[in-house]
Amino acid sequence: MGMQGDFFQLLKEQGYQFGNPVAAAAGIEVPTATTILALKYRDGVLVAGDRRATAGNMVMYDRTDKVLEIDRHSVMAIAGVPATAYEMVRVLAHSFKYYRRTQLQELSFEGKLRAVSKLLKENVPAALAGTGAVVPVFAGYDHEQGAAKIYFYDILGAEFEAVEYAVSGSGSPTIRGILHYQNTWGPQPLASLPEEQATVQALRLLSSAAEFDSATGGVNRELNLYPVVKLITEAGVRVIADGDLKRLYEQDVLRAR
Amino acid sequence: MYEEPYRWIEAVGNRRHYLDEQFTKGAPVVASAYADGILMLTASRGTPKLYEIYDRIALGGMGHPADLEKLRFSLLEMAHIEGFNRSPSDVTGARLMKYGLAPAIKQAFEEIYKAPFIVKILLAELGTRPERDLFLTINYDGTFEESRRWASLGATATVQAQMGRYLDSQPGFEQAPLKQAVETALCAWAVGSLAQAASSAAEGEETPGLAPADTTAGDASTLPGKDSLLAHVRQTVTEKSLECILLERNGPGSSKYRALGSDELGGLLPSGISTASPA
Incomplete structure (x- = not known):
């Protein structure tokens, strides 16, 4: 019943199906691969992602946005099969809106987390069949506790809270080590970085990931292509403009030769 | 006994x-355009009467809270299913009205053995x-109507027309900044x-439905002064x-609806009016 404010249930009653297992046909390459990262900085959480979508060794698209806003205070960064991931984001965005409008209150942060796990669980058959695996990072601002939070998931829907940072996607092993090193022995812990420095870190990390992972797109200055960087603070989600990324990249990421 | 047409x-x-x-x-209830979008305003006791339906659609209601709630839910359901299955731009007020509300309300009204909405x-x-x-x-x-620039709900069609007449007598209200628009809407509300x-x-003396206002409609000089x-x-x-809500054309994100909190609304009201909740 709609009275409970559960949009996903309502969709199911309408005959909607999510995450049907379809055996991967031999020879079909499903687009995947990515590097996404989320890290806590001084004012909240920074979430960033490269912009490349690949299928096997082919680059499909170089302008993908993998850091998707679900509502004013939460984003989901996606690694895995984009078709499933985009659908998940659509379901989540509508579920949160529907809940807020029917119940006349925001869905709690825990409620939002549950909704993500629930969808991942529904998706298990498709994930195991190889056509729908999604490994997202969910980040948002929890108004109840007055803190920004990061959660990451495995493909079966298990939820883990990240204390300082989370990474996902094919390029993530490279930057996981860097994050650990920076956070532990760097000039200052990531959580104390101001906004601009956190953004510089994100650009450096994604450039490193692109260096070692062919499926991660780094910065393409000729085409003026920069990663997507979004900040979540108490005030909501904010996208860093390409102009600012360009300036920071030229100033603090490029090394003069 | 109702089988006979008469x-x-x-x-x-x-x-x-x-x-x-x-x-x-x-x-x-008054709704009117203003410089940055649309504002809707009413006064309520206890249950709210203004609601968010979809990204760009707001609802104002008069009547029984339980009936209003039932119809509000059916609109929300319809709007969100449509917005999900097609796209948010395909959720329009006209379709919600014609296919969501009107048939249900008309049917309930004419089924004389059942309760109407x-x-x-x-x-x-x-x-x-x-x-x-x-x-x-x-x-x-x-029965439903479409209008531009403003709309109102009142006990009778005459009351609604009076409110509109007030708005029409305020030139350029649809381009007014928020503070001024709130004042105009408040006055229109008071007219109603x-x-x-x-x-x-x-009603005691006159035939119901033919209140004295009917005879004076169309004469702008009968509108009470602003004071x-x-x-x-x-x-x-x-x-x-x-209660006041806005649909802000340049608001952040896809949902343009915003309810004004009592502090913000208090700052917009003409002097001498406070939003402090009644004792």
């Missing part, structure tokens, strides 16, 4: 009479450009509220609280 018409007539009675104590509903839809803003109102019998009070006071309108608002807020 009896049926008589029963529907009785029903109209009964329903008209239900709205006489209700608070009118005791509601009047206003949908305001924020267009991508000001000339696309649209207002839709529906009466308890299922006073007209309603006058027609229910006169007496604001005085009426000042008196109302001692027992009811003002």
Whole structure:
């Protein structure tokens, strides 16, 4: 019943199906691969992602946005099969809106987390069949506790809270080590970085990931292509403009030769 | 006994009479365009009367809270399923009205063995450009109307027309900044509220539905002055609280609806009117 404010249930009653297992046909390459990262900085959480979508060794698209806003205070960064991931984001965005409008209150942060796990669980058959695996990072601002939070998931829907940072996607092993090193022995812990420095870190990390992972797109200055960087603070989600990324990249990421 | 056509018409007539009675104590609702979008305003006691339906659509209602709630849920369901299956731009006020509300309300009104919906509903839809803003109102019998620039709900059609007449007498209200727009809407609301009070006071002597206001409609000089309108608002807020929502064209994100909190609304009200909740 709609009275409970559960949009996903309502969709199911309408005959909607999510995450049907379809055996991967031999020879079909499903687009995947990515590097996404989320890290806590001084004012909240920074979430960033490269912009490349690949299928096997082919680059499909170089302008993908993998850091998707679900509502004013939460984003989901996606690694895995984009078709499933985009659908998940659509379901989540509508579920949160529907809940807020029917119940006349925001869905709690825990409620939002549950909704993500629930969808991942529904998706298990498709994930195991190889056509729908999604490994997202969910980040948002929890108004109840007055803190920004990061959660990451495995493909079966298990939820883990990240204390300082989370990474996902094919390029993530490279930057996981860097994050650990920076956070532990760097000039200052990531959580104390101001906004601009956190953004510089994100650009450096994604450039490193692109260096070692062919499926991660780094910065393409000729085409003026920069990663997507979004900040979540108490005030909501904010996208860093390409102009600012360009300036920071030229100033603090490029090394003069 | 209602099988005969005459009896049926008589029963529907009785029903109209009964329903008209239900709205006489209700608070009118005003919606109007302003510089940055649309604002909707009413005064309510306890249950809110203004709601968010979809990204660019807001609802204002008069009548029984339970009926309003039932219809609100069906609109929300329809809008979100449509927005998900097609796209958010395919969710329009006109379709919600024509396929969501009107058939259900009309059917309930004409099924004389069952209870009708005791509601009047206003949908305001924020267009991508000001000339696309649209207002839709529906009466308890299922008849609906579309309008531009403003719309209102009141106990009778006359009350609604009076409120519109006030707005039309304020040149350029649709381009006014928020503070000024709130004041204009408050005055229009007071026009409706006073007209309603006058027609229910006169009901004893006059034929119901032909309140004295009817005879004066069209004559702009009969509108009360701004001071007496604001005085009426000042008196109302001692027992009811003002409710105001906006659809902001340049608001962040996809949902353009924003309810004004009592602090923010308090700052926008003309001096002497406070939003402090009634004692």
